[in-house]
Amino acid sequence: MLKKTEKLQKNEQNAPVVVKAGSRSHREIVELVTRVKEKIEKMEAKISYTSVYHNARVL
């Protein structure tokens, strides 16, 4: 739902009606994504350790 203060952007005919998503800069987003990637790698390392341990038991 749009807030009253949000400005709809529709300049041309049959153009999509859109609203700006936010104000976070490119640098902020790259930093955020880098943190997310690091978290995923840590999680994957844990999962891999579990699976290696499990495989070792199975073998």
Add this chain to the structure above:
Amino acid sequence: MPAYFDPSLIDQLTGYLIIDTNVLHSCFTDPKFFVDFMVITKNTQLLIDPIVRLEFMRGAYQENLYAEKRAFLEYDKFYIMTDHYQMYKDLYDRALSISRIYSHHGKPDLKLGDLFIIARMAIYKSRVILATMDKDDFGTLLFNRIGIATFTREKKDKHVQKDIIEVTQFLRFDQKQCDECFGGLPKR
């Protein structure tokens, strides 16, 4: 993580570009993918379809992951597509027609989310481009392929390092082809 694409692709990608959930997810989880994708699409206005937003956010049951995803969507280059009464009406009408076309071409199991993305693209006809990694639901039946970009991603954990190759295709809705397909639906 290098990206491989025809450099002329950058000039061909202009106007509005909808990012599919799979591409958005890769942008969210890999800074190199994100940076390269932003270079390739630098001449476009990046749109987030409400269905893509829902697909991207759903399943984030952990509060911090939910907050990170929300923060990611607040990027100042993203624009959220809005819904209104007329849009709902048009969307459902077109979704029904498109589902009939896909069924006629042997794909009755088109994912509901993808169906609504295609239906929204049909409303704007050739004005919008879609960036997607999904080759099954988004083929050349109703789209013209503008180009592709290949990204290699390193996936490493404690023991193994793997290279994953991801192909993103850029598609434009083909209204003429859609009309022909619709006209070709059997009467009985």
